[in-house]
Amino acid sequence: MTDNHQQPILEVKDLKKHYPIIKGFNRKLVGYTKAVDGVSFAVPTAHTLGLVGESGCGKSTTGHCIMRGIEPTAGQVIFHDRERGPIDVAQADPNMLRHVRLNMQMVFQDPSSSMNPRMTVFDIVSEPLTVNNVARGKDLQDRVAELLRVVGLLPEHMHRFPHAFSGGQRQRIAVARSLALRPQFIIADEPVSALDVSIQAQTLNLLQDLQEQFDLSYLFISHDLSVVEHVSDVVAVMYVGKLAEMAETEELYHNPKHPYTEALLSSVPNPDPGVVKNRIVLAGEVPSPRKPPTGCYFHPRCNYAVSDCAENAPPLREISPGHTVACHLADKLTLRGVTAVRI
Ligand code: SF4
Numbered sequence: 001m002t003d004n005h006q007q008p009i010l011e012v013k014d015l016k017k018h019y020p021i022i023k024g025f026n027r028k029l030v031g032y033t034k035a036v037d038g039v040s041f042a043v044p045t046a047h048t049l050g051l052v053g054e055s056g057c058g059k060s061t062t063g064h065c066i067m068r069g070i071e072p073t074a075g076q077v078i079f080h081d082r083e084r085g086p087i088d089v090a091q092a093d094p095n096m097l098r099h100v101r102l103n104m105q106m107v108f109q110d111p112s113s114s115m116n117p118r119m120t121v122f123d124i125v126s127e128p129l130t131v132n133n134v135a136r137g138k139d140l141q142d143r144v145a146e147l148l149r150v151v152g153l154l155p156e157h158m159h160r161f162p163h164a165f166s167g168g169q170r171q172r173i174a175v176a177r178s179l180a181l182r183p184q185f186i187i188a189d190e191p192v193s194a195l196d197v198s199i200q201a202q203t204l205n206l207l208q209d210l211q212e213q214f215d216l217s218y219l220f221i222s223h224d225l226s227v228v229e230h231v232s233d234v235v236a237v238m239y240v241g242k243l244a245e246m247a248e249t250e251e252l253y254h255n256p257k258h259p260y261t262e263a264l265l266s267s268v269p270n271p272d273p274g275v276v277k278n279r280i281v282l283a284g285e286v287p288s289p290r291k292p293p294t295g296c297y298f299h300p301r302c303n304y305a306v307s308d309c310a311e312n313a314p315p316l317r318e319i320s321p322g323h324t325v326a327c328h329l330a331d332k333l334t335l336r337g338v339t340a341v342r343i
Pocket residue numbers: 258259260296297298299300302303304305306309314326327328329330
């Protein structure tokens with residue numbers, strides 16, 4: 001990445017989302033579900049940070065807290081707005097939040113669920129422009145047509161309804177809508193998980209083309225490490241509400257330092273049939289954030305755990321420039337990345 005690209009557009013600092021656990025007739029507070037528990041990262045401008053982890057690890061909650069769709073319990077979300085400079089989204093008043101949301105948009109996993117089936121494509125894509133009084137009449141028509149062209153759809157189809165389109169085309173409509181207000185930053189939450197593999201590639205290529213064209217920055221949330229590798233410049237791995245490891249993509253995929261990352265990478269399919277994959281099967285289930293294990297949350301499933309791991313939580317620390325890990329043994333372990341052994 002160049003220097004300019006290392007300037008973050010978004011800085012998330014010690015973000016937390018804790019849900020109170022209330023029990024009994026007296027509605028007594030008995031604890032917290034720590035869905036997101038002290039997550040920090042920075043998204044470089046005009047680049048992509050991939051946020052990966054298994055289902056329920058808190059990655060989508062992190063995305064919604066950044067947008068304030070869910071109110072964070074604590075922490076800062078500093079958005080570097082092109083007009084107003086740094087804004088703490090977590091503390092923004094309704095006016096400022098409205099401004100921020102013009103510049104930050106979200107794309108979801110299932111485009112159908114975020115579209116009203118009774119609205120035409122024109123209605124769907126033009127809605128952000130009309131709600132924010134950005135365009136009307138002929139100007140509005142032209143802008144919708146242009147947005148559809150940008151995402152590879154035919155403008156003459158703007159008066160059709162979403163059900164007339166394939167899953168991949170519906171995701172393109174969702175992307176066109178998210179671009180309507182010319183945002184700086186997009187949170188894409190599992191944007192291709194509901195699509196066929198061939199359509200996934202087209203959608204990922206579209207997102208990358210748009211990034212180059214409009215200098216967009218992405219937070220790309222996914223459980224799929226192959227997809228994340230394809231689109232991300234930096235990757236952060238989450239486990240039970242915390243960051244386990246973060247590094248530039250090539251470094252993380254070839255030189256992982258956390259045993260959880262190693263296990264996730266061992267399940268990435270390799271298209272070369274001559275490559276032997278030794279998949280690491282983790283014992284047990286992902287712990288619940290309602291009652292996580294003591295010490296390192298990963299210790300009950302970790303093949304390298306030592307006695308200290310069950311007692312003391314490892315802090316997230318930088319072990320080489322730009323590579324942070326939360327593991328007591330990060331300096332000592334030699335872990336396997338995506339390079340597999342050939343027959
Ligand atoms: Fe495994 Fe211990 Fe490292 Fe946790 S701190 S990942 S249990 S070796």
